[in-house]
Amino acid sequence: MAGRGRGRGKTVSFDVQALGFGRGEALPAANFQPPPLFPTQEFKPIPLDQNEDNAYLLALKQEFVAAIRKSPYYLKLDDRKRDIERYSDKYQLSSTDSSEAFEPDWRRLPSELKIKKRKNRKVSAIKPNLVARKKNAVKTEPDIDEKEIAKTLESLEKREETGVVDGEEMIGVKIEQEDDDDDENKAGGDDDNEEDIEGEYYDEDDLEEETDYAFNYFDNGEAYGDDDGDDDEGPVY
Amino acid sequence: MSKCRTYLCKAVLKEHFGDLAEKICLYMINKGCCHLRQIASETELPLDKVRKVLTALIQQNVIKFEKTKRGVVEYFVDIDVLLWRHRIPKFIHCAKSLYGDAAELLVEDIVYHGQIMMSKAVDNVTSKLNEALENAGHQKIGSSIVHDKFSLLAGSHFIRQCINGMETSEEELDERDQSTLYRVPPLHSTGKRKRSIDDSEQPAKRQKTDAPGDDGIYWKINSRRFHQYFRDQMFIKAISNRIDKRASTILQTMLRLSEVKTDDLCFTTQPLSFTEIFQAIPLDAGITRNLCEQYLTLMVDDSTNLVSKIGESGGGMFVVNIMKGLTSLCKAHLESVVQERFGSKSLRIFKVLLLKEHLEQKQIEEMAMIPSKEAKELLYNMFAQKFVSVTEISKTADHAPARTFYFFRVHMDQLARNILENCYKALANAMVKREAETIEHQ
Amino acid sequence: MAANVKQEPVEDTDLETRVLLMCHQNPEGITDALIQEDMPHFDVKQRVTAINRLLSTGRIDLLKSSSGKLIYKLKDSSSQDAVKGSDQQEKVVYQIIKDAGNKGIWIRDIRFKCNLLLTQVNKILKNLESKKLIKAVKSVAASKKKVYMLYNLEPDRTVTGGAWYSDQDFESEFVEVLNQQCFKYLVQKAEAAKETKVDPIAQRNSSYASSHDVWKYISELGISKVQLSVEDIETILDTLIYDGKCERSIVVGAGDSDKSKKLYRAINPVIQSTGLMRMPCGSCPVFHNCYEGGAVSPTTCIYMKDWLQL
Numbered sequence: 001m002a003g004r005g006r007g008r009g010k011t012v013s014f015d016v017q018a019l020g021f022g023r024g025e026a027l028p029a030a031n032f033q034p035p036p037l038f039p040t041q042e043f044k045p046i047p048l049d050q051n052e053d054n055a056y057l058l059a060l061k062q063e064f065v066a067a068i069r070k071s072p073y074y075l076k077l078d079d080r081k082r083d084i085e086r087y088s089d090k091y092q093l094s095s096t097d098s099s100e101a102f103e104p105d106w107r108r109l110p111s112e113l114k115i116k117k118r119k120n121r122k123v124s125a126i127k128p129n130l131v132a133r134k135k136n137a138v139k140t141e142p143d144i145d146e147k148e149i150a151k152t153l154e155s156l157e158k159r160e161e162t163g164v165v166d167g168e169e170m171i172g173v174k175i176e177q178e179d180d181d182d183d184e185n186k187a188g189g190d191d192d193n194e195e196d197i198e199g200e201y202y203d204e205d206d207l208e209e210e211t212d213y214a215f216n217y218f219d220n221g222e223a224y225g226d227d228d229g230d231d232d233e234g235p236v237y
Numbered sequence: 238m239s240k241c242r243t244y245l246c247k248a249v250l251k252e253h254f255g256d257l258a259e260k261i262c263l264y265m266i267n268k269g270c271c272h273l274r275q276i277a278s279e280t281e282l283p284l285d286k287v288r289k290v291l292t293a294l295i296q297q298n299v300i301k302f303e304k305t306k307r308g309v310v311e312y313f314v315d316i317d318v319l320l321w322r323h324r325i326p327k328f329i330h331c332a333k334s335l336y337g338d339a340a341e342l343l344v345e346d347i348v349y350h351g352q353i354m355m356s357k358a359v360d361n362v363t364s365k366l367n368e369a370l371e372n373a374g375h376q377k378i379g380s381s382i383v384h385d386k387f388s389l390l391a392g393s394h395f396i397r398q399c400i401n402g403m404e405t406s407e408e409e410l411d412e413r414d415q416s417t418l419y420r421v422p423p424l425h426s427t428g429k430r431k432r433s434i435d436d437s438e439q440p441a442k443r444q445k446t447d448a449p450g451d452d453g454i455y456w457k458i459n460s461r462r463f464h465q466y467f468r469d470q471m472f473i474k475a476i477s478n479r480i481d482k483r484a485s486t487i488l489q490t491m492l493r494l495s496e497v498k499t500d501d502l503c504f505t506t507q508p509l510s511f512t513e514i515f516q517a518i519p520l521d522a523g524i525t526r527n528l529c530e531q532y533l534t535l536m537v538d539d540s541t542n543l544v545s546k547i548g549e550s551g552g553g554m555f556v557v558n559i560m561k562g563l564t565s566l567c568k569a570h571l572e573s574v575v576q577e578r579f580g581s582k583s584l585r586i587f588k589v590l591l592l593k594e595h596l597e598q599k600q601i602e603e604m605a606m607i608p609s610k611e612a613k614e615l616l617y618n619m620f621a622q623k624f625v626s627v628t629e630i631s632k633t634a635d636h637a638p639a640r641t642f643y644f645f646r647v648h649m650d651q652l653a654r655n656i657l658e659n660c661y662k663a664l665a666n667a668m669v670k671r672e673a674e675t676i677e678h679q
Numbered sequence: 680m681a682a683n684v685k686q687e688p689v690e691d692t693d694l695e696t697r698v699l700l701m702c703h704q705n706p707e708g709i710t711d712a713l714i715q716e717d718m719p720h721f722d723v724k725q726r727v728t729a730i731n732r733l734l735s736t737g738r739i740d741l742l743k744s745s746s747g748k749l750i751y752k753l754k755d756s757s758s759q760d761a762v763k764g765s766d767q768q769e770k771v772v773y774q775i776i777k778d779a780g781n782k783g784i785w786i787r788d789i790r791f792k793c794n795l796l797l798t799q800v801n802k803i804l805k806n807l808e809s810k811k812l813i814k815a816v817k818s819v820a821a822s823k824k825k826v827y828m829l830y831n832l833e834p835d836r837t838v839t840g841g842a843w844y845s846d847q848d849f850e851s852e853f854v855e856v857l858n859q860q861c862f863k864y865l866v867q868k869a870e871a872a873k874e875t876k877v878d879p880i881a882q883r884n885s886s887y888a889s890s891h892d893v894w895k896y897i898s899e900l901g902i903s904k905v906q907l908s909v910e911d912i913e914t915i916l917d918t919l920i921y922d923g924k925c926e927r928s929i930v931v932g933a934g935d936s937d938k939s940k941k942l943y944r945a946i947n948p949v950i951q952s953t954g955l956m957r958m959p960c961g962s963c964p965v966f967h968n969c970y971e972g973g974a975v976s977p978t979t980c981i982y983m984k985d986w987l988q989l
Binding site: 043045046053056057058060061064065067068071072073074075104105107108109110112113114115 | 252253254255257258273285286288289290291292293294295296297302304310325326327329330345348349351399401402403453455577578579580
Binding site: 244474475478479480481483484528531532534535540541565566569570572573574576577578581584585588589592604605606607608609611656659660662663666667669670673674 | 849851854858878879880883914915917918920921922923926946947948949950951952953954955956958960961962966969970971977978980983987
């Protein structure tokens with residue numbers, strides 16, 4: 001076949017004339033630079049259709065988006081991280097969160113989605129807490145044997161030391177995984193230990209950094225009953 | 238799920254539901270069906286947060302759940318519902334233009350809450366309206382007016398009852414049950430309630446005096462009906478452009494007659510007789526019998542193929558060809574894209590290819606009457622951007638280019654899909670840009 | 680015997696005249712067998728001489744028929760003068776070119792038909808051209824090919840490309856102008872129809888214009904220096920269809936003309952422009968490189984910036 005790697009001739013396998021270059025005509029200028037990032041646009045966009053209806057639609061949309069941003073359906077990824085817990089936070093935060101609390105109809109939703117209000121206080125870094133709650137866990141999951149509990153305790157201790165977020169969830173998850181029963185509904189039992197949906201989300205990190213003074217001193221709202229209060233808290237001064 | 242579609246979902250989620258929902262849903266979109274623990278562990282988010290998001294989104298009809306045989310509940314994102322959320326202003330506006338302010342507020346309320354009971358919605362809207370009326374100095378209105386509007390909306394299928402996901406699923410409904418979806422309970426019913434499939438159990442237990450009479454019946458908007466309405470509007474506008482306003486009135490009548498009778502996925506509507514159509518035309522349009530006949534003939538002859546005559550009984554039986562009409566409109570949009578992107582000469586080449594299917598380079602030049610060099614440039618430009626495709630047929634076994642026919646053609650389906658993806662991406666780009674600009678200039 | 684001898688020259692010329700007469704009577708040509716039939720008393724030699732003499736004086740032509748038989752045909756006197764003075768070869772070449780009619784004939788084909796050498800053919804062609812008997816016309820299909828045809832003939836459309844080509848160049852402005860004029864005519868007709876008629880169907884029917892009407896209008900406008908035919912106008916109207924500006928319907932002609940008429944009508948577009956093209960993304964050249972966080976992204980897009988006039 002002509003031009004197949006024979007020397008560096010200009011023979012190509014297709015008809016060059018068909019490309020539009022006549023014989024011997026100048027080829028288009030060679031490009032020495034990368035093409036521009038935003039080449040000039042040959043055809044500009046046609047103007048937007050601006051009439052009354054569209055203006056009204058725009059207003060509707062802006063209203064709607066503003067409304068849902070404030071609604072309970074709009075959820076932020078992280079709550080505002082507080083570097084130092086401030087006195088005013090208690091008053092400021094609670095005001096925004098209590099607006100339009102959204103209570104779904106639980107008859108129409110799987111029960112695993114329910115977040116039960118916690119009666120207990122948050123876990124802190126002290127061991128006795130674990131033991132106390134372990135008892136709670138044991139009550140609801142009678143089929144776990146002692147060995148597993150001990151194992152869990154150890155791993156939890158390790159985790160606590162490294163400052164893992166949301167140790168409670170880990171307990172719940174661990175127990176779940178050790179269960180043979182894969183029924184999700186059983187996870188309802190863990191709800192006792194979980195966070196309250198109302199009220200602010202406290203990151204574990206924050207808690208562990210603080211002293212317990214502020215925590216003990218201020219009441220966090222309706223859900224945090226003081227039934228077992230002092231048992232879970234840190235050293236009593 | 239295509240990349241562009243996912244990108245658009247991300248933008249919509251961020252705008253409507255926040256970062257948390259965005260993260261969770263993105264994971265679910267990529268995975269398909271997942272169960273709760275899986276989501277929590279893979280996204281590394283706290284379980285409670287995941288629960289909260291799932292609850293909120295189920296309420297908003299974006300996420301659906303299903304109990305599998307093993308008893309595990311699986312959740313999945315209904316992407317269509319999610320993408321249709323950006324049409325919400327249009328839905329609200331549609332309700333307003335059809336049924337007035339009260340209907341507008343009703344739809345707004347329903348859409349805001351996702352699923353809501355009729356009594357609550359009616360109460361909300363009544364209080365909103367009364368507030369506005371009081372401020373303007375007018376008299377208050379009773380909630381029965383709002384209830385009537387609600388019934389109107391339900392009667393024309395713009396809103397429908399929600400199905401309790403814990404009991405039945407969407408596919409299990411049959412014909413008879415479909416009609417119960419649109420039945421509106423009376424406003425202030427107390428005491429006994431009729432047992433319909435949407436009621437939950439334990440009616441006796443919940444007979445508190447302050448529970449609303451229609452407790453357990455939730456309503457949501459029926460997007461498909463709104464889409465049907467928009468589709469009809471497009472047809473009417475097209476005919477109005479092509480012929481004139483009176484023809485579009487006739488078409489509007491025809492579509493209105495077959496609105497609730499026809500399933501929106503049919504290729505054609507039910508046949509309508511001429512007498513039926515003529516009697517249903519509003520009197521103030523000023524269309525005589527003769528005119529009506531003539532316009533129908535014109536519409537039948539028009540190249541968009543929207544209306545066709547299928548028989549002579551009853552003065553002539555006419556159908557609206559939904560599928561053909563949509564195809565013509567789609568073609569028109571694609572041609573508009575080609576024209577605005579490449580120029581009118583390219584449009585000529587494009588249309589030649591559309592009409593004549595397979596053509597060689599030379600034939601295209603001749604038919605479109607465009608000089609050879611220019612035609613080549615335009616054609617190859619369109620080919621490079623995938624608007625036009627090539628079929629090679631070689632005369633010889635060695636496929637030598639000089640002895641091969643190269644036929645150009647336009648592949649409509651493929652092109653339509655490509656342009657749709659481009660639309661998704663463009664919409665998402667616009668949303669992202671808007672967010673960026675608002676943040677920057679705050 | 681003397682009578683025979685004496686009669687010979689007279690009979691020869693008689694034979695020639697007889698043959699000529701027969702040629703006149705049979706314009707398609709006469710075969711040798713026919714002559715023999717007619718004048719059986721002449722022998723072969725006399726016939727041959729007579730025919731040769733006629734041939735050399737250029738009164739008749741010797742041709743081969745499709746069945747392989749030789750036919751003698753009368754040559755018209757007009758072309759006789761033209762090639763007077765040319766030699767035999769030139770005559771042959773000239774004849775070939777003449778036979779090609781207004782399509783012209785390529786030099787290679789001439790060579791093939793007369794079996795002469797290339798150099799010879801070239802010389803002859805040059806000669807004939809200088810005598811202004813033939814001319815060379817460049818073909819529009821292959822710009823290097825030259826076809827030869829008689830000087831006074833109009834080249835055929837396939838060679839020159841018809842009305843749209845002048846000297847090998849496609850006259851795009853001419854086509855454009857015609858395009859716009861035709862469209863204007865159709866639009867005017869449609870508007871007139873709308874104003875005068877009330878009935879929508881009558882409106883539509885009177886907004887139709889046949890290709891003949893358009894052709895007349897364009898010819899009257901006088902913008903074309905070349906005479907355009909109805910088919911030419913139809914090709915222009917077809918381009919209007921491809922532009923989406925008009926539609927065509929074919930009506931079978933009744934009455935005197937049994938050709939079917941083509942009717943054209945200006946139409947309105949079905950939609951106003953589509954939404955995607957109202958934003959820069961629609962016509963963006965780097966659309967496929969664009970993603971959030973990249974060099975080309977919505978936040979850095981300069982087209983959007985211009986569009987929003989920021």
